[in-house]
């Protein structure tokens with residue numbers, strides 16, 4: 001099969017098109033014939049080996065195929081998998097080193113769900129990591145009816161889906177992005193869209209919840225814009241020159257969380273089947289639709305990765321691997 005492989009750390013230029021064997025499924029895994037794979041910030045981190053701790057947690061041994069977010073058809077099932085069959089349309093989170101930037105990817109059964117019929121394969125792939133992070137963030141923020149929620153980075157992969165899910169839960173949502181991306185924030189259905197380069201979104205507080213996917217704002221300032229019992233959910237950020245990738249701010253929030261009535265949450269997201277199923281229900285019900293900013297073929301995967309850059313995504317970028 002054709003695959004985009006990584007054998008050293010670096011920018012998009014280190015990705016190389018190669019021939020690899022089609023993976024075989026483990027006992028509790030399936031192999032998916034990939035139609036589309038989403039490009040998310042995690043892929044960028046793994047490619048670059050940044051923050052540095054990633055090189056220890058997930059070491060690069062030889063060659064690997066990146067790409068967690070996959071949608072396609074089941075090609076082969078492991079011996080213990082009885083509830084999906086060859087040919088089923090699915091979406092899920094791939095297991096490295098056999099990720100989604102390839103014609104076939106390996107996926108654990110408990111990281112896989114049936115693709116909602118309402119979504120294209122590109123849309124389903126775009127939901128896997130970013131959609132689960134948005135779902136977990138909105139739940140942690142308790143962003144339900146009547147609550148005022150601010151989403152920072154609201155035009156990004158996670159942010160624009162968090163806007164949609166919080167609105168679907170009945171919250172009143174303010175979304176902040178840079179000016180040229182405000183159309184994505186509006187398309188996501190935000191009640192109010194703010195260009196953070198022109199006006200400070202924190203000045204619109206107090207908010208009942210803030211979901212931060214890229215704000216680079218100081219913890220102190222975020223907390224000031226939060227109601228006394230409000231929730232702050234730190235999803236992630238890409239601060240320039242910070243070798244810990246914003247981890248220091250998240251750890252400070254966890255520590256301060258013990259001494260305040262505000263809920264300060266450092267989000268750690270994953271993509272279990274029940275979360276994917278919940279996203280599928282939202283998609284079938286109507287409101288959840290990822291904004292696909294660009295769709296590029298496998299041999300232009302490096303370009304797709306360069307588009308999202310480091311924390312500069314606009315909606316979602318998807319790599320189209322094979323025809324449906």
Ligand SMILES: NC(=O)c1ccc[n+]([C@@H]2O[C@H](COP(=O)([O-])OP(=O)(O)OC[C@H]3O[C@@H](n4cnc5c(N)ncnc54)[C@H](OP(=O)(O)O)[C@@H]3O)[C@@H](O)[C@H]2O)c1
Pocket residue numbers: 040041042129130133152153154155156157158159176177178179181196213214215216234235236237238266267268269270308310311312313314315
């Ligand atoms: N905790 C978890 O489990 C988890 C899961 C998924 C993702 N993440 C992390 O969450 C972060 C967002 O991921 P993503 O996939 O949504 O990335 P993304 O698609 O690149 O979106 C990030 C957004 O942040 C905005 N942004 C950048 N600098 C900003 C600033 N100074 N003020 C306000 N907004 C700013 C960007 O828009 P502008 O260019 O317009 O500013 C961009 O739209 C990443 O750090 C990622 O690693 C964490």
